[in-house]
Amino acid sequence: MNKTSFSAGALLLAGALVAGSATMSFAAAQDYEFQPVSTDVKQGQGSPVSVRLVDKRTGKPVPDAVIFTTRMDMAPEGMEMMTTPVEAASSTEPGVYAFKSDFTMAGGWRFKLAAKVQGEPDTVEGEVVLKAAP
Numbered sequence: 366m367n368k369t370s371f372s373a374g375a376l377l378l379a380g381a382l383v384a385g386s387a388t389m390s391f392a393a394a395q396d397y398e399f400q401p402v403s404t405d406v407k408q409g410q411g412s413p414v415s416v417r418l419v420d421k422r423t424g425k426p427v428p429d430a431v432i433f434t435t436r437m438d439m440a441p442e443g444m445e446m447m448t449t450p451v452e453a454a455s456s457t458e459p460g461v462y463a464f465k466s467d468f469t470m471a472g473g474w475r476f477k478l479a480a481k482v483q484g485e486p487d488t489v490e491g492e493v494v495l496k497a498a499p
């Protein structure tokens with residue numbers, strides 16, 4: 366597809382979105398949000414941490430999303446280069462995604478996540494800030 370036809374297509378799509386906006390809602394990556402189940406985590410090895418993926422339009426949790434990248438670092442403490450591995454854990458609550466991580470230092474940790482949500486072509490990205498304490 367060349368640049369000209371792409372632009373024409375984008376304009377047509379934009380027009381359709383404006384025309385349809387009164388009666389239809391279109392899902393987009395920004396309609397979803399990761400929320401911490403609890404921001405408090407235990408300092409140490411293999412500490413559990415859970416996040417809820419929520420559809421902001423309905424406030425409901427989103428089950429069956431595929432979480433495919435994660436990063437845990439101490440950016441909230443100005444230590445972005447200090448990372449720690451994250452491991453998936455099992456969760457019994459739909460829309461809640463559980464992990465285990467080694468919080469080797471007390472203080473603020475940033476947990477970055479990305480998800481593929483059913484029916485949503487764009488990747489959902491988000492982050493939560495956690496507080497590790499002994």
Ligand SMILES: [Cu+2]
Binds near residue numbers: 439
């Ligand atoms: Cu640190």
